[in-house]
Amino acid sequence: RxxxxxxxxxxxxxxxxxxxxxxxxxxxxxQSFFWYRQxxxxxxxxLMSVYSSGNEDGRFxxxxxxxxxxxxxxxxxxxxxxxxxxxxxxxPSGSGGYQxxxxxxxxxxxVIP
Amino acid sequence: DAGVIQSPRHEVTEMGxxxxxxxxxxxGHNSLFWYRQTMMRGLELLxxxxxxxxxxDSGMPEDRFSAKMPNASFSTLKIQPSEPRDSAVxxxxxxxxxxxxxxxxxxxxxxxRLLVL
Numbered sequence: 001r002x003x004x005x006x007x008x009x010x011x012x013x014x015x016x017x018x019x020x021x022x023x024x025x026x027x028x029x030x031q032s033f034f035w036y037r038q039x040x041x042x043x044x045x046x047l048m049s050v051y052s053s054g055n056e057d058g059r060f061x062x063x064x065x066x067x068x069x070x071x072x073x074x075x076x077x078x079x080x081x082x083x084x085x086x087x088x089x090x091x092p093s094g095s096g097g098y099q100x101x102x103x104x105x106x107x108x109x110x111v112i113p
Numbered sequence: 114d115a116g117v118i119q120s121p122r123h124e125v126t127e128m129g130x131x132x133x134x135x136x137x138x139x140x141g142h143n144s145l146f147w148y149r150q151t152m153m154r155g156l157e158l159l160x161x162x163x164x165x166x167x168x169x170d171s172g173m174p175e176d177r178f179s180a181k182m183p184n185a186s187f188s189t190l191k192i193q194p195s196e197p198r199d200s201a202v203x204x205x206x207x208x209x210x211x212x213x214x215x216x217x218x219x220x221x222x223x224x225x226r227l228l229v230l
Contacts, residue, residue, distance in 0.1 A: 042223070043204055043221035043222060043223055043224055044156070044204075044221050045221065046218045046219070087156065100158065100161065100169060101158075101219070102158075103148075103155060103156040104155065105154075105155035105156075106155065
Protein backbone atom coordinates (compact mmCIF):
# COMPACT_ATOMS: atom_id res chain seq x y z
CA ARG A 1 0.00 0.00 0.00
CA UNK A 2 1.31 3.44 -0.89
CA UNK A 3 2.12 5.83 1.96
CA UNK A 4 -0.25 8.43 0.56
CA UNK A 5 -2.97 7.70 -1.98
CA UNK A 6 -5.17 10.03 -3.95
CA UNK A 7 -7.70 9.60 -6.72
CA UNK A 8 -5.94 11.16 -9.73
CA UNK A 9 -9.21 12.36 -11.24
CA UNK A 10 -9.77 14.44 -13.23
CA UNK A 11 -12.75 15.84 -11.41
CA UNK A 12 -14.70 17.93 -13.90
CA UNK A 13 -17.19 20.17 -12.10
CA UNK A 14 -19.28 23.17 -13.17
CA UNK A 15 -18.66 26.60 -11.74
CA UNK A 16 -20.41 27.05 -8.42
CA UNK A 17 -20.39 23.37 -7.56
CA UNK A 18 -19.05 21.84 -4.38
CA UNK A 19 -16.33 19.23 -4.77
CA UNK A 20 -14.48 17.09 -2.25
CA UNK A 21 -11.26 15.12 -2.45
CA UNK A 22 -10.02 12.47 -0.08
CA UNK A 23 -6.52 11.28 0.59
CA UNK A 24 -5.63 8.16 2.54
CA UNK A 25 -2.39 7.57 4.39
CA UNK A 26 -0.87 4.33 5.65
CA UNK A 27 1.15 5.41 8.70
CA UNK A 28 -1.23 5.69 11.63
CA UNK A 29 1.39 7.64 13.60
CA UNK A 30 1.46 10.50 11.08
CA GLN A 31 1.16 13.86 12.74
CA SER A 32 1.21 16.64 10.15
CA PHE A 33 -1.00 16.96 7.11
CA PHE A 34 -1.22 19.53 4.38
CA TRP A 35 -2.90 20.30 1.10
CA TYR A 36 -0.77 21.85 -1.63
CA ARG A 37 -1.99 23.24 -4.91
CA GLN A 38 -0.06 22.90 -8.15
CA UNK A 39 -1.05 24.79 -11.27
CA UNK A 40 -0.09 23.44 -14.65
CA UNK A 41 3.66 23.74 -15.25
CA UNK A 42 4.14 25.54 -11.94
CA UNK A 43 5.55 24.66 -8.56
CA UNK A 44 3.46 23.32 -5.67
CA UNK A 45 2.27 25.90 -3.15
CA UNK A 46 0.80 25.38 0.28
CA LEU A 47 -2.98 25.69 0.25
CA MET A 48 -3.66 24.87 3.88
CA SER A 49 -2.55 22.81 6.82
CA VAL A 50 -4.92 20.21 8.22
CA TYR A 51 -5.49 20.23 11.95
CA SER A 52 -7.15 17.59 14.10
CA SER A 53 -10.10 19.89 14.67
CA GLY A 54 -10.41 20.66 11.00
CA ASN A 55 -9.93 24.09 9.53
CA GLU A 56 -11.61 26.41 7.12
CA ASP A 57 -10.26 29.13 4.89
CA GLY A 58 -12.92 30.87 2.91
CA ARG A 59 -14.39 28.40 0.46
CA PHE A 60 -11.91 25.69 1.46
CA UNK A 61 -12.39 23.26 4.33
CA UNK A 62 -9.89 20.61 5.35
CA UNK A 63 -10.66 17.75 7.69
CA UNK A 64 -8.71 14.93 9.29
CA UNK A 65 -10.13 11.54 10.16
CA UNK A 66 -7.52 9.67 12.17
CA UNK A 67 -9.66 6.61 12.77
CA UNK A 68 -10.01 5.97 9.06
CA UNK A 69 -6.65 7.51 8.17
CA UNK A 70 -7.73 10.02 5.61
CA UNK A 71 -7.82 13.74 5.09
CA UNK A 72 -10.28 15.60 2.95
CA UNK A 73 -10.50 18.89 1.12
CA UNK A 74 -13.84 20.48 0.37
CA UNK A 75 -14.16 23.34 -2.08
CA UNK A 76 -17.44 25.24 -2.12
CA UNK A 77 -18.68 27.51 -4.90
CA UNK A 78 -15.97 26.37 -7.30
CA UNK A 79 -14.31 29.02 -9.43
CA UNK A 80 -12.55 28.61 -12.75
CA UNK A 81 -9.36 29.67 -10.97
CA UNK A 82 -9.62 26.62 -8.71
CA UNK A 83 -8.62 24.42 -11.65
CA UNK A 84 -5.36 22.82 -10.58
CA UNK A 85 -3.89 19.65 -9.14
CA UNK A 86 -4.30 19.26 -5.40
CA UNK A 87 -1.54 17.39 -3.61
CA UNK A 88 -2.04 15.69 -0.29
CA UNK A 89 1.04 15.84 1.94
CA UNK A 90 1.72 13.78 5.05
CA UNK A 91 4.55 14.03 7.55
CA PRO A 92 4.94 10.69 9.31
CA SER A 93 6.21 10.93 12.84
CA GLY A 94 9.19 8.93 13.93
CA SER A 95 11.23 10.19 11.01
CA GLY A 96 13.86 11.70 13.27
CA GLY A 97 11.62 14.67 13.81
CA TYR A 98 12.42 16.29 10.51
CA GLN A 99 10.18 17.22 7.69
CA UNK A 100 10.35 14.12 5.49
CA UNK A 101 6.96 14.66 4.08
CA UNK A 102 5.40 12.37 1.52
CA UNK A 103 3.45 13.85 -1.35
CA UNK A 104 0.50 12.15 -2.97
CA UNK A 105 0.42 12.07 -6.75
CA UNK A 106 -2.36 14.64 -6.77
CA UNK A 107 -5.98 15.00 -7.77
CA UNK A 108 -6.69 17.06 -10.84
CA UNK A 109 -9.64 19.44 -10.70
CA UNK A 110 -11.09 21.09 -13.77
CA VAL A 111 -13.81 23.66 -13.18
CA ILE A 112 -15.96 24.11 -16.27
CA PRO A 113 -17.77 27.35 -17.21
CA ASP B 114 11.36 39.11 -0.87
CA ALA B 115 12.81 36.70 -3.40
CA GLY B 116 11.56 33.17 -3.30
CA VAL B 117 13.53 30.05 -4.03
CA ILE B 118 15.59 30.56 -7.15
CA GLN B 119 16.49 27.72 -9.48
CA SER B 120 18.60 27.64 -12.60
CA PRO B 121 18.47 26.77 -15.36
CA ARG B 122 14.71 26.75 -15.89
CA HIS B 123 15.04 24.42 -18.85
CA GLU B 124 17.82 22.04 -19.81
CA VAL B 125 18.07 19.84 -22.88
CA THR B 126 21.07 17.57 -23.05
CA GLU B 127 22.24 14.38 -24.64
CA MET B 128 22.59 11.08 -22.90
CA GLY B 129 25.92 10.76 -21.16
CA UNK B 130 26.39 14.45 -20.53
CA UNK B 131 26.79 15.98 -17.09
CA UNK B 132 23.91 18.09 -15.83
CA UNK B 133 24.14 20.54 -12.92
CA UNK B 134 21.05 22.09 -11.39
CA UNK B 135 21.32 25.03 -9.02
CA UNK B 136 19.24 26.32 -6.18
CA UNK B 137 19.28 29.37 -3.95
CA UNK B 138 16.96 28.91 -0.95
CA UNK B 139 15.04 31.67 0.77
CA UNK B 140 17.34 33.70 3.00
CA GLY B 141 17.12 32.53 6.61
CA HIS B 142 15.76 29.10 5.83
CA ASN B 143 17.78 26.23 7.27
CA SER B 144 16.25 23.29 5.39
CA LEU B 145 16.61 22.51 1.72
CA PHE B 146 15.01 19.76 -0.32
CA TRP B 147 15.51 18.46 -3.83
CA TYR B 148 12.50 16.77 -5.43
CA ARG B 149 11.89 15.13 -8.79
CA GLN B 150 8.46 15.11 -10.39
CA THR B 151 7.26 12.85 -13.19
CA MET B 152 3.82 11.94 -14.42
CA MET B 153 4.30 8.33 -13.44
CA ARG B 154 5.80 8.72 -9.97
CA GLY B 155 4.63 12.14 -8.86
CA LEU B 156 6.80 14.21 -6.54
CA GLU B 157 9.70 12.28 -5.01
CA LEU B 158 12.09 13.55 -2.38
CA LEU B 159 15.68 13.03 -3.51
CA UNK B 160 17.67 14.57 -0.68
CA UNK B 161 17.19 16.77 2.36
CA UNK B 162 19.73 19.16 3.92
CA UNK B 163 19.49 20.77 7.31
CA UNK B 164 21.97 23.51 8.16
CA UNK B 165 23.91 22.59 5.00
CA UNK B 166 24.33 18.97 6.12
CA UNK B 167 22.75 16.12 4.13
CA UNK B 168 20.35 14.41 6.51
CA UNK B 169 18.56 11.98 4.24
CA ASP B 170 19.68 11.00 0.76
CA SER B 171 17.75 7.75 0.60
CA GLY B 172 15.76 9.07 -2.32
CA MET B 173 18.75 9.62 -4.56
CA PRO B 174 18.20 7.10 -7.35
CA GLU B 175 21.76 5.94 -7.84
CA ASP B 176 25.39 6.94 -7.80
CA ARG B 177 24.94 9.04 -10.91
CA PHE B 178 23.17 11.58 -8.73
CA SER B 179 24.99 13.78 -6.23
CA ALA B 180 24.05 16.89 -4.28
CA LYS B 181 26.02 19.47 -2.37
CA MET B 182 25.27 22.43 -0.19
CA PRO B 183 28.52 24.31 0.36
CA ASN B 184 26.80 27.17 2.20
CA ALA B 185 23.40 28.29 3.41
CA SER B 186 22.57 30.11 0.20
CA PHE B 187 23.48 27.61 -2.50
CA SER B 188 22.94 23.99 -3.45
CA THR B 189 23.60 21.91 -6.54
CA LEU B 190 22.20 18.65 -7.85
CA LYS B 191 24.43 16.92 -10.35
CA ILE B 192 23.67 14.04 -12.67
CA GLN B 193 26.63 12.36 -14.31
CA PRO B 194 26.21 10.68 -16.71
CA SER B 195 22.65 11.64 -17.58
CA GLU B 196 20.18 9.15 -19.05
CA PRO B 197 16.83 9.63 -20.84
CA ARG B 198 14.97 8.24 -17.80
CA ASP B 199 16.26 11.20 -15.79
CA SER B 200 13.97 13.48 -17.78
CA ALA B 201 11.69 15.17 -15.26
CA VAL B 202 11.03 18.42 -13.47
CA UNK B 203 13.43 18.95 -10.59
CA UNK B 204 12.23 21.18 -7.77
CA UNK B 205 14.19 22.70 -4.95
CA UNK B 206 12.30 23.72 -1.81
CA UNK B 207 13.32 25.41 1.41
CA UNK B 208 11.81 25.91 4.82
CA UNK B 209 12.61 26.98 8.35
CA UNK B 210 12.75 23.92 10.55
CA UNK B 211 12.07 24.54 14.22
CA UNK B 212 13.49 21.30 15.63
CA UNK B 213 10.27 19.38 16.24
CA UNK B 214 7.51 17.83 14.19
CA UNK B 215 6.36 20.95 12.53
CA UNK B 216 3.87 22.60 10.33
CA UNK B 217 6.27 24.97 8.62
CA UNK B 218 5.65 25.48 4.94
CA UNK B 219 7.99 24.26 2.26
CA UNK B 220 8.49 26.91 -0.40
CA UNK B 221 9.22 25.55 -3.84
CA UNK B 222 11.27 27.08 -6.59
CA UNK B 223 9.91 27.22 -10.16
CA UNK B 224 11.69 24.00 -11.08
CA UNK B 225 14.11 22.93 -13.78
CA ARG B 226 12.63 21.02 -16.70
CA LEU B 227 15.23 18.50 -17.78
CA LEU B 228 15.07 16.60 -21.03
CA VAL B 229 17.76 14.03 -21.74
CA LEU B 230 17.81 12.88 -25.35
